[in-house]
Amino acid sequence: MTSTTRPIRIGNCSGFYGDRVAAAKEMVEGASADGQGIDVLCGDYLAELTMLILAKAQAKDPSAGYAKTFLTQVEDVLGTCLERGIRIVANAGGLNPSGLAEAVRAVAERLGLDAKVAHVEGDDLRGDLAAITPPVTDEPVSANAYLGGWGIAEALGAGADVVVTGRVTDASLVVGPAAWWHGWGPSDFDELAGAVVAGHVIECGPQATGGNYSFLNEITDRRYPGFPIAEVAADGSSVITKNEDTGGLVSVGTVTAQLLYEIGPPAYLGPDCTSHFDTIRLTQEGEHRVGIAGVRGSAPPETLKVALNDVGGYRNTMTLVLTGLDISARAAYAEELLFDVLGGRDRFAEVDTRLLRFDHVDAPGNEQAVAHLRVTVKDPDPKKVGRAFSNATMQLALGGYAGFHTTTPPSSESQFGVYRPAAVPRSAVTQTVVLPDGERRVIPDPLCSAHTEATTSGATTSSAGDAGPGEADRTRGGVQSRGPTQRVPLGTVCGARSGDKGGHANIGMWGRSDDEYAWLQEFLTPDKVRELIGPEAAELEIEVFALPNLRAVNVLVHDILGAGVASSTRPDPQAKGLGEYLRSRLVDVPESLLSV
Incomplete structure (x- = not known):
């Protein structure tokens, strides 16, 4: 543990496997306006889909299974980090953290550097699935419990320069270093929760600094956004900022947007604490500096989240282009002809057809008169959905509808995965840190016998046609009259950010004033959200959670992504555009909100 009480400065250099490789060097070599550099460089490389990708790589080569781009970044910055005392912490180990640790040592040796490398393991449950609920009866290609930050803290305390992990939570990359730096204990729930929130803000890199931000006009520096830095204080409060002379924007709005990304109820469950997002307070403390304070924490749940990935089978998609008149009739005709050629729909385990309308009446250009008929088939048998399927679409070229063509040539099948969420008792998981000298230290679960039930108050929920708890009171008589x-x-008075939560999608929406929030919170009932999304949400459960401190509501749309990103047949399988779609819908907004 370091004796200093100043805030620890943690800079992010990756939000996903495949993110900007140069970000590590830019972060390490940059500095804030006061000349300060970072104390820790962290990077997030894992997602549910990434674990499936790494599992495929490991199946071909047992020495693989980690994010290889991390090694390029390490090579770029390791010398500078050692010289300046900057620690490196990343979850790039994926399914093979020990293999990545060895690879980092090899990089250091090649560079002539003496780097102390540690790794954290224990998340991979493929060797023993017995304690997982619901029970696992097959052999998933990946099965990982989400670990917390104490293994990272232990490694840093033992002098590690580089710490690589498997599946820890994204926020643990900040929680671990902050707990080490400030000497927090396992029951310091408020402090830990503050670090979780800071970690959640910076985990997706430039999404906190103007990337993917609804209000483009607010971003006056249009250079590629600088990656974010969290300055985490001893009491768990933090400031989000970025290096000087980098692009983008750090504002209450950009931080709010990222806080709302991929969350569920306000009680945000994690392995080290439950963080109550409805207690967060944000303040603009200066140019590109946003303060986060007031975060309350409580004990974590008695179980750890587990992500399971299975091979779901094979799939293929062909997109037929329709132009001009009678689009719907031609699409129906094409579908009928295609499945007649193929021998019927029931030959496939699953068929998904979507008519995507981009066409305009009397279009001024050919490209504005087209629609797409997107046909996806799935089956355990790759031969059924491979070239046998895609070649069949070409039989319509001369015998189908007028103007037939496709967006791609006939394609081969691809394997897809199925994601399943699960849980495991904390006592069934052993987090272990392997120190630079090879010593193995078991990290005892700090709260195995302690649990404070997290509340999810403030939520309204409903399935299609049913009013959930509290909804009737909120919607009785419609939205209160606010004049003409x-x-x-809808986006005239709110921003949005959306993404995937397993098979669910979340849409965070926020107003920029108290009046906008008051109207938004009243307006966005589950039924209204269902109406705005349209037919695909007609039978889905929808929950809406209020976050008054953020002037925001969080919408959770259950099962809209089916069995997860890798399996989804939506054109937008990660629901990244769902929030912006809602913002585009025309609604009746009080003129009093438009005159500001």
């Missing part, structure tokens, strides 16, 4: 209205896009 205008029909404008």
